[in-house]
Amino acid sequence: MIRDLRLVPVALATWATALAVVLWPPIAGTAAVVVWCAAGALLVAAFLTRRGVLALAAVACAAAAVAASGVWLALPARATVAEALDGPVRDLVVHVTTKVEPTIGGVRFSGSATIDGATATIAVRLTGDAPDGLDLGARVTITGGGKPADAGEPAVATIFARSADVVERPPHVFGVASALRRGFVDDVVRGLPDPGGGLLPGLSVGETSAVSDELDAQMKASSLSHLTAVSGSNCSLVVGLAYAGCALCRLGRRTRIAVAGIVLAGFVVLVTPEASVIRAAAMSAIAMFALLLGRRGAGTAVLALAVTALIAADPWLATSFGFLLSAAATGALLLLAEPLARGLGRWIPRALALGIAVPLAAQLVCGPIIVLFAPEVALYGVVANMIAGPAAPIATVLGLLACLAQPIPPLALGAAAIAWLPAAWVAQTAATFAALPAARLGWGEGWLGFLLLALVGASCVVVICRVRPVWFRKACGGALALIVGAGAGSVALAGVAGPLTAPRGWSIALCDVGQGDAVLLRSAGRTAVVDTGPDAAAFERCLARLGVDEIDLAFLTHFDADHVTGVPALEGRARTIIHGPVSEQGDLDEARAVTSDVREGFAGHSGVLGDARWRILWPRAGSRAFEPGNDTSLVIHISGPDLPSTLLLGDLGEDAQQLLASASELGPVDVVKVSHHGSRDQSPALYAAISPRIALIGVGENDYGHPHPDLLATLARSGAAVARSDTDGLALVSIGSGDLTLWREHPPSAASARGARTPHNRRACDPRGAQRSRPPPRPKRRHGSRRALRRARRPRVPPPTESLRLRSTPTRAHRG
Template sequence: MATLLRGAAASALADGGPGRRSEGPDDRDPRDPRAALLGLACWAGAWLGVSLATGVGLALVVVVLLGLWRVRGLPWGQAVAVVLVAGWAAGMLRAESTTASQVAAWAQEGAVARVEVLVTGDPRTVQGSFGPVVFTRAVVEAAAARGATVRGRAPVLVLTDPADPGLVLGQRLAGSARLSAAEGRDLAAMMSPVAPLAVTAEPDVWWRGAAAVREGVRRAVAATPPGPRGLVPALVDGDDGRLPAQVEDDFRTTGLTHLLAVSGTNLTLVSGFLVAVARWSGVRGRGLAVVAAAGIVGFVLLARGEPSVLRAAAMGTVGLLALGTAGRHQGPRAWGVAVAALLLVDPWLARSPGFALSALATAGILWWSPTWRDALLPWLPRWLAEAVAVSSAAQLACTPVVAALSGEVSLVAVAANLLAGPVVGIATVAGLLGGVVVLVVPALGAVLGWGASLAAGWIILVATWTARLPTPAVPWPTGAAGIVLLSLGCLAVAWAAPRVMRSRRTSVVVAAALTVWIVVPPSVVRHVPVLGPASAGTAEGWRVVQCDVGQGDGLLLRVDDHAAVVVDVGGEPDAMADCLRDVGVSEVPRLVLTHFHADHVGGIDGVLDSVDVGEVVVSGLPAPGSGVEAVTRAASRHGVPVRVPALGEVHRDGAVTWQVVGPRSLLDGAPDAPVTEDGAEGSVVNDASLVVLADVAGPGGPALRVLLTGDVEPGGQRDLVTPLAGLDVDVLKVPHHGSAHQDLDFLTGLGAEVAVIGVGENDYGHPAPATLEALQRSGADVGRTDLDGRLVVVRRGGPVTLVRQR
């Protein structure tokens, strides 16, 4: 259906043009890069203008211009230079007019001003340090403070309390507000009203009409399940505020996030539906072009006319031109013109990830998909060849930006888009119709809403299923070198793609290899001798490994040659994944997270993405919320159960026998009660750490007894004195990264031969000299990951040995 709607809109644009001529062999190459080069030059200039100080930006522009001057024979060199300078000037002037305005100066002084404001965006609620705060974009059209009055259009962000009357797009307001400095150069000020602002003018009629349809869409799907209830409004008008967090995470993993934002796809579907209805009604020629144009205007109003919406409208229109009969000529040229025009009007788009994704996806479709489709046509039906080519080209073009934003490259994006694509049009159009009809006939609107929700439910099912595959995505470094390397790789794939696609056999082999990579669990691959991980020098006979994960904890207890119980995962996924790979661990029967601070749970994706995990065992105190949410999302995405253990619970996993020995106060049923009264660093969350006592058997002598203490504070340490009375341990994981807040009698009384500290560069003074000295005086060999690297504890028939692997 989506393809039919796009085709209808494209034909409308193609039919309406005067003086069209037929294409012939003398036509220029439709992929003529000159107009696109102008768009890229304007993009680069605008980025320099809004990102850098005026002097620095000007110096870089001069360097580029000198380079262009010295390169003789560069096509359109003078035009590129002019557009580059124009983009830089537009960006510089926009940034300077904002940061150098009188409103910005008053904001630096924290002044209270009398303001007249036009609301330009919808309110968004975020969780602040002291509770929810509502942010709304607006422009100050007039302001008076300290005896002066100014007029203009200064962009601001209005901060209001959720209990105050909500601001509405298009309203004009007046009142007193305190101004404060804003971060970045795109805002003149942050603005906090002293009292609720008074409404001086309601939104214009077209904004009120669009708001009614938006609210109608939500009413039409109000009785549907939560997932579709949040997805349908996102498809129709870009509002994803009601979408469940897990669904959003799955969309991100599977490359479907473009459906959650206002995009050119939304435009083509809405306009295509209107054109199809008009054609059925007998409208032809220029009338169809008028209908398509009306669809574009209506789309902009419905989706709120913000810069992202205007960007989507422009890119969608370019996409429609590309699909028309003259598209092979008009599309690439229109892309360059549209990019330059958008950036000259709003230079801040140069820094927008949404703009980059939309522009690159459109460029990929224009430049690559026709050739790829033609390569597939000899052995695929036209509709399937076009679907594969368009999805693959758009995804490949966006891959470097997506990787820079998410830190991963999706392997299932093309398949997910192919499976979801056929019903996107149904969900979008039915949702829009439901939003209109429900205003007149509520029952019929609800029926249409259910139809939209069924299609949306299929999209969610596709996202959920593909995100649960063993390897839906692979991690990728987000630094400049990593993104440049990935970009070069994408260009190489784009060059090779048509050569591969022409051969059915080669295409099938490549698709099969990619499928095996995606669906075969990593643990299976690791057990293949040729493909399995090589141990990066891990000491023979290792029993315990304290991974070097920076300022955080991540520790392995050896179950067998390829398995370990993991206790905490550090703060960064890559560091923990590297440790598991280097040690040769591919299975984790149990992952223990002592508490939910980021330096203990932040690396969970690195573990779940790289090895098979049986279950996750967590602290009984669900705080802080960010850590709980990260763990819950990651475990749910991989289908791994999460539970809180009972005090005294014992497990045996291969060579590891372990028992939960604390915290007593939380596991005895008082999770909300403070458990420490120690100094300023004392923390209820730290003292909620699971404390685990483990015996790790091995062929090189008797079992090692290991005490793992999380970040338990002195109060929690004193709670352990009685249950651990008379107990000697071989290895102690020093609490809280060796901080000064310790019960030294408890630590030194354990008789540990080895003490390991997970620590990185920090401003907390970890590890504290007093803690180190006390442990060393007790006879322990103390290792710290910031100086010693990975710490490996071995026993080869004699004493316990600590191996430092810097």
């Protein structure tokens, strides 16, 4: 085992040096000279002392020096091309060297460009559809605008192209591979049902152009996206089949290896040379070379040698996440899969233990790397890979056969039809696990998230593999149990247990979505939402916690971001959307993506929600008194036997509120959704007219002073109990037996402990809802023991409560 790991330090030294000089190019020359000198000195020392360790160190320094020298020599050409492409670009000839992949609104690819005799790699983002013939190996002319790339990027510049013309189609073998890929997608799998039909080219030849955005997201959420990235397993299958075919024909070992090598090279061209493909092909080539020499290459040594050779040849691979993930996953399978299988084998059958160990090893090593650019963890990735993994090789082999057999249509179509079944199995597995609660568990960002998840993975390995000493294993097990328990609790609260943490008989809910509005109304089992807040994820959490899966009616009062950013959370839930005036038609794009029933609302519109009746009071149809925005927000009144009389004021300012009061017969209401997050721009006369019993303020951390003390004072004069989402969190209003109940996620006492500073929050609330501004009287110094006197001096603090019951009594100043 130790002998197998001897080349790992060589690979790590080469990778570290390449990463340093690529990220900081000015040090490349110095680093190259220093490392070459170190390699020479170590080689002389190894020759004199006959020590293998010094020879290995000399090899490591030599490989690192090659990488540093490559960067140093490439710097002048890269600088020339980057400077020339900083600005408008016209008729630039680019030789395409990568796969052409679809992106939002166009395609992207990389290629080499030559300017003033200097050649360097550039990235191209083309707007619109790709021209016919644009593929690996083609030569195109592009026109657009260029921008130099940051240090560490393989491409020296990015060209945002407006047009691209194919000058030369992919030649010879590249043209054949391009025709096979295009024909496979356009002809062979076109008639197969989705999503299995679109996924099949990705599983077999890495062609993901037919994979829908929805399926792509599901594959990532279930940690199955690696199946569409051609890697070592695909190369091993192809090489193994070629070698076995030659063996059946009784060909010699050298012929078998030569044929397998040719087949491997053709496969790389067919699937395009991405980072993971290059790594897998290099490992296969090294393994076949070792076989040619009559030696058995250890997997770890082959991986280390492949990584060393590839990074020395192309130092910019050191910054490629794809290359890093591919190498890390392979190393995990070689080093961790067997120990994990032995550890799990103590509790479960050997076959099942090995089936769990393989995806578990890959996820434990790759998870921290993924967190660096996508701070989330695929919670069900191991199980999803266990279920989908066996189907992937079948789809790969049959799909590859269907792709290569296109000149014989019956064979190609038959193989594709059979391969569709395992491809559909993989797609359905991804969809099933992506739909489970907390399929993507949020995680810390950056290096802190990386280290934390790496520690979790290391703890798993220590516990499963029974690493000694025992106290260390127990400590890791305790930390792991604590983390898993906390994670399971978070998942449960975000899923099925969420509705259990709040009262179930609510009629009105004020969601805590930050500086914005999101209010839910419910009557007779029907639910409406008024605005969706500035954060779709926060709105989703509120809906999940309240157990809301269907929304019968959604009101979008106006189109400010703090009211409509969460509209995508309505997809699959909302049936009808009623919106306020729009300034441009693009405002409705997200709403129309949710439902086809999108209507504009004006004063006079009305309808029912369960047993309650709603009506729009503002704005007037055709009025031009205000531009679309805050002052044209929909103002909605709703009431019913199981829903308190409620007025929702949107973001109306004082002038619009005064016009509303003069145009509508507004009487006392039970609940008001305060306008504009409690800003100062309010009409005290309006609040005096409606005399609310409860005032809801959707507000978060802000620099505007919301809610303003003047508004809070106005509400206090009207006798309203105030619930604000920044200090109270989720607030629920329910009605029963003529009583209103206000439930706060954070009771007033807790809100005070959290640092609420407004005069309203410094006041205590008695159980009857009356604001008590005077502290209780101090006890008189009379008789009694010293202990009793100290007890009497303690301030009387009302017990924490999560509900505030408001009863109609003759003593109330407002409505009885």
